[in-house]
Amino acid sequence: MTTPWDLVVVGAGPAGASAALAALHAEPALKVLLVDRSDFPRDKSCGDGIAPHCFDELASIGVTGVEDGWTPLTDLELARGDQSVARPMARPVYVIPRQVFDARLVERAVERGAELQREKVVSIGAVSAGTFSNGTVSYENSLDEIVLNETISARIVVGADGAHSVVRAKLGLPYGRRAIAIRGYAPTPAHRRGAQVIRYGDRRQPAYAWAFDRGDGLSNIGYGELLPTDGEAPPSRTLLLDQLDRLLPGYDGTEWKGHHLPLSGWQWPQPDGRLLLAGDAAGLINPMTGEGIYYAIATGIAAGRSAVLALRGEGDPGAMHRQAVRGLLGWHLKHTWVASRLAEHPMIVDGGIRVARRDPQVFDELVELGLGDGRISGRLVRGLVTGFGRKAVSTVRGRGR
Numbered sequence: 001m002t003t004p005w006d007l008v009v010v011g012a013g014p015a016g017a018s019a020a021l022a023a024l025h026a027e028p029a030l031k032v033l034l035v036d037r038s039d040f041p042r043d044k045s046c047g048d049g050i051a052p053h054c055f056d057e058l059a060s061i062g063v064t065g066v067e068d069g070w071t072p073l074t075d076l077e078l079a080r081g082d083q084s085v086a087r088p089m090a091r092p093v094y095v096i097p098r099q100v101f102d103a104r105l106v107e108r109a110v111e112r113g114a115e116l117q118r119e120k121v122v123s124i125g126a127v128s129a130g131t132f133s134n135g136t137v138s139y140e141n142s143l144d145e146i147v148l149n150e151t152i153s154a155r156i157v158v159g160a161d162g163a164h165s166v167v168r169a170k171l172g173l174p175y176g177r178r179a180i181a182i183r184g185y186a187p188t189p190a191h192r193r194g195a196q197v198i199r200y201g202d203r204r205q206p207a208y209a210w211a212f213d214r215g216d217g218l219s220n221i222g223y224g225e226l227l228p229t230d231g232e233a234p235p236s237r238t239l240l241l242d243q244l245d246r247l248l249p250g251y252d253g254t255e256w257k258g259h260h261l262p263l264s265g266w267q268w269p270q271p272d273g274r275l276l277l278a279g280d281a282a283g284l285i286n287p288m289t290g291e292g293i294y295y296a297i298a299t300g301i302a303a304g305r306s307a308v309l310a311l312r313g314e315g316d317p318g319a320m321h322r323q324a325v326r327g328l329l330g331w332h333l334k335h336t337w338v339a340s341r342l343a344e345h346p347m348i349v350d351g352g353i354r355v356a357r358r359d360p361q362v363f364d365e366l367v368e369l370g371l372g373d374g375r376i377s378g379r380l381v382r383g384l385v386t387g388f389g390r391k392a393v394s395t396v397r398g399r400g401r
Contacts, residue, residue, distance in 0.1 A: 003031075003153075004031075004145050004153040004154055004155055005031045005032065005033045005152070005153065005154045005155070006023075006030040006031045006032060006154075006155050006156070006307075006311055007019075007020070007023050007030060007031070007032045007033070007154065007155065007156050007157075007158065007304070007307050007311075008032075008033045008035060008146070008148060008152060008154035008156075008157050008158075009032065009033070009034050009035065009114075009157075009158045009160055010035050010036075010121045010148070010157060010158065010159050010160060010161045010165075010166070010167055011035075011036055011159070011160035011161035011162060011165075011279075011281065012034045012035070012036035012040065012102070012106050012109075012116060012160075013036075013044065013098075013102050013160060013162070013279065013296065014054075014101070014102060014105060014279065014293050014296040014297050014300065015158075015160035015278040015279025015280070015281070015282075015296035015297065015299060015300035015303075016034060016036070016158065016160030016161075016278070016279075016300060017034065017102070017105035017106050017108070017109045017300070018057070018058070018061075018105065018278075018296065018297045018298075018300030018301050018304065019158045019160060019276075019278055019300040019301070019303045019304040019307070020032050020034050020109040020112075020114040020304065021058075021061050021063055021105070021108060021109050021112060021114075021301070021304065022061045022300065022301040022302075022303075022304030022305050022308075023304035023305070023307050023308050024109070024112040024113055024114060024304075025061040025062055025112070025304075026304070026305055026308040027308045027311070028112070028113060030113075030308070030311070032109075032113065032114040032115070033114070033115050033117060033152065033154070034106065034109060034110075034114050034115065034116045034117070035117050035118075035119050035121055035148070035152070036116070036117075036118060036119075037118065037119065037120035037121075038118070039118055040102065040103045040106045040116070041099045041100065041102070041103035042099060042102070042103075043097070043098065043099045043255075043257065044098035044099070044102060044257075044259075045181070045182075045183045045257035045258060045259035046098050046183065046220075046259070046292075046293070047095075047181075047183065047210055047212060047220055047222060047290070047291070048095045048096055048097055048098060048101075048212060048214070048220045049093055049094075049095055049196070049212055049220075049291065049293070049371070050067065050093060050094040050095070050096055050101060050293055051093055051291070051293070051294050051371040051372055052091040052092065052093060052372075053294045053298075053371070053372040053373065054293055054294050054297050055067065057294070057297045057298050057301055058297060060301070061301060061304075063105075063108055066096075066101065066104045066105060066108070067094045067096060070094050070095070070096050070100075070214070070215060070216075071094070071194075071214075071215025071216070072092035072093070072094055073092055073093055073094065073095060073194060073195065073196060073212075073213060073215065074088045074089055074092045074194075075087070075088055075089070075194060075195040075196065076088075076089050076195070076196045076197075076198070076367065077195060077196070077197045077198070077199075078198050078200075078353055078356065078366070079197070079198070079199045079200070079353070080199065080200035080201075080346065080349050080350060080353060081350070083349075083350045083353040083354060084353065084357075085353050085354075085356045085357040085363060086195075087356070087360060087363045089364070089367050090364045090367070090368075093196070093371070095196070095212045095213065095214045095215065095220055096214075097214070097220075119149065119152075121148050121149055121152075121161065121166055121167075122149060122166060123148065123149055123150060123166075124146065124147070124148055124157070124166065124167065124170045124275070125146070125147045125150070126144050126145065126146050126147060144274075146274060146275070155274070155311060156274045156276065156307045156310060156311065156317055157274060157275050157276070158276045158277075158278055158300070158303045158304070158307065159171075159275060159276065159277045159278070159281045159282075160277075160278045160279050160280075160281055160296070160300060160303075161281050162279070162280045162281055163175075163178075163259070163260045163261065163262050163280045163281075164260075165277070165280070165281035167275055167277065167281060168277055168281050168282075168283075170275060171271055171275055171277070173269055173271075173277075173283075175262040175283050176262065176263060176264075176265040176283060177226065177227070177229070177263045177265070177287065178226075178227045178260050178261060178262055178263060179206060179224050179225060179226050179227060179260070179261040179263060179285075179290055180224060180225065180227050180234060180235065180240070180258065180259070180260055180261070181222055181223065181224025181225075181240075181258065181259055181261060181290060182222055182223060182224070182237065182240040182241065182244070182256055182257070182258045182259075183220060183221070183222035183256070183257055183258075183259070184220075184221055184222065184251075184253030184254055184255050184256040184257075185214075185218045185219065185220060185221070185253060185254060185255050186211075186218065186219055186221050186251040186252050186253040186254070187217060187218060187219070187251075187252070188213045188214075188217060188218060188219040189250060189251075192211060192213060192219065193213055194213055194215070195213055196210070196211070196212045196213065197210065197211045197212075197248065198210050198289075199247045199248055200247075200349055201223075201225070201243055201246075201247050202346070203225050203235075203243065204225050204226035204227075204228065205225075205226060205340075205343050205344045205349075206224070206225065206226060206287065206288060206289065206290065206340060206343060207223075207224070207225035207226065207243070208223070208224065208225075208247070209221075209222070209223040209243065209244045209247035209248045210222055210223075210248075211248050211251065219251070221244065221248065221251050221253050222244065223240050223241070223243045223244035223247065224240075224261065224290055225240075225243070226263075227260075237256075237258065240258070241256070261280075261285045261290050261292065262280055262283045262284075262285055263283070263285050263286075263287040263290075263340070264283060264284050264285060264286065264287055264295070264333050264336065264337070265283070265287075265333070265337055266333070266334055266337045267333070268282070268283070268284070268322075268325060268326060268329070268330070268333055270282070270318055270321055270322035270325065271318050272316050272318040272319050272322075273316070273317070273318045274310070274317050274318065275318070276303040276306060276307065276317060276318060276321045277299075277303075278296065278299040278300040278302070278303045279292065279295060279296030279299060279300060280292055280296065282295075282299055282325075284296070284299060284329075286336055286370060286371075287336055287337060287339075287340035288336055288339050288340045288343060288369065288370050289370040289371065291370060291371055294371065294372060294373075295329070298325075298328060298329070298373075299325050299328075299329075302321055302324040302325050302328065303321050305324070306318075306320040306321035306324060328373065329373060331375060332369075332373045332374065332375060335369065335374070335375040335376045336369060338376060339369060339376055348384070351383075351384045352366060352380070352384065355380065355383035355384055358383070359379070359383055361379060362377075362379055362380050362383055365377045365379065365380055366380070
């Protein structure tokens with residue numbers, strides 16, 4: 001067995017690459033290995049939307065320019081039935097194919113000194129080891145080694161290996177609710193250039209179709225919905241595509257790929273120890289929107305930083321990572337959980353759209369809740385209550401005629 005790596009990151013998507021980048025930003029002399037079952041660049045089923053918060057997080061570790069060459073988008077339309085609102089967002093987003101975005105992050109990690117290895121991790125074990133020194137940086141603490149596939153030895157491991165994470169399974173953590181989605185690419189119609197469209201359906205919520213203009217003549221299109229938990233069969237590919245065509249007709253898509261989304265819940269578990277979780281492997285997908293790239297980058301960075309602190313002898317890596325993520329996202333996760341439950345009721349979705357149409361600030365708050373680290377505001381609640389009151393009065397008057 002070779003000399004242990006300081007940090008092994010399983011999965012080289014945005015969460016894993018960000019973990020490697022953050023660790024090397026804090027301690028350039030670390031031995032960091034990125035392990036992924038695929039070569040890069042590689043495609044990944046996703047909506048491809050990159051929120052501005054992602055670039056803020058990357059800039060905090062000295063990574064800039066990954067969006068170069070792609071068009072910023074400012075317009076967003078939210079709709080359900082005959083209710084809709086279309087406004088410019090407070091900050092632009094980018095729609096960048098994961099084949100491009102992920103590869104750029106991996107390239108930056110390798111440039112900083114990480115080694116990329118193609119391998120599927122199938123087993124995780126442990127052996128004892130003594131006090132650690134890598135020849136350049138010495139650490140006072142003594143850490144046992146973690147062994148992956150019986151050949152790769154590591155002091156700390158970050159599991160960023162997606163919705164079917166072997167690292168999460170090793171920790172014995174089940175996933176909560178899941179959604180399923182299908183994604184394709186299609187030419188962008190003239191009337192939807194420069195825009196993002198989300199149109200909610202009437203099946204298990206969250207259930208919506210999307211069309212996000214990439215700015216290069218193509219749109220990322222797709223449909224997703226909550227998976228059943230009562231033993232009912234999951235929706236078929238045909239059903240998903242039928243729902244997409246019903247909600248957003250007129251797109252002739254190709255390159256269809258499906259994927260599961262482990263949705264975040266009320267709380268976020270991360271055990272003590274040296275197996276850390278980030279991104280989809282951590283069960284961090286926004287339960288309102290299915291967005292996960294911001295969570296992936298933010299928690300990947302947190303994992304990389306926690307790993308460095310642990311290697312310096314400053315505490316348990318799992319405990320530090322748990323504290324960091326809860327400090328960043330704890331209240332936000334509670335608010336998105338509540339919002340996702342409320343959104344199961346069509347009248348709440350309709351009310352939110354109506355309020356956002358009247359109030360630009362509420363529109364911005366909904367975007368922040370769905371794409372970043374926002375919370376349910378008093379302004380939104382007051383708007384919903386007022387809107388329901390007006391609707392009730394209107395209904396009563398209508399019945400009295």
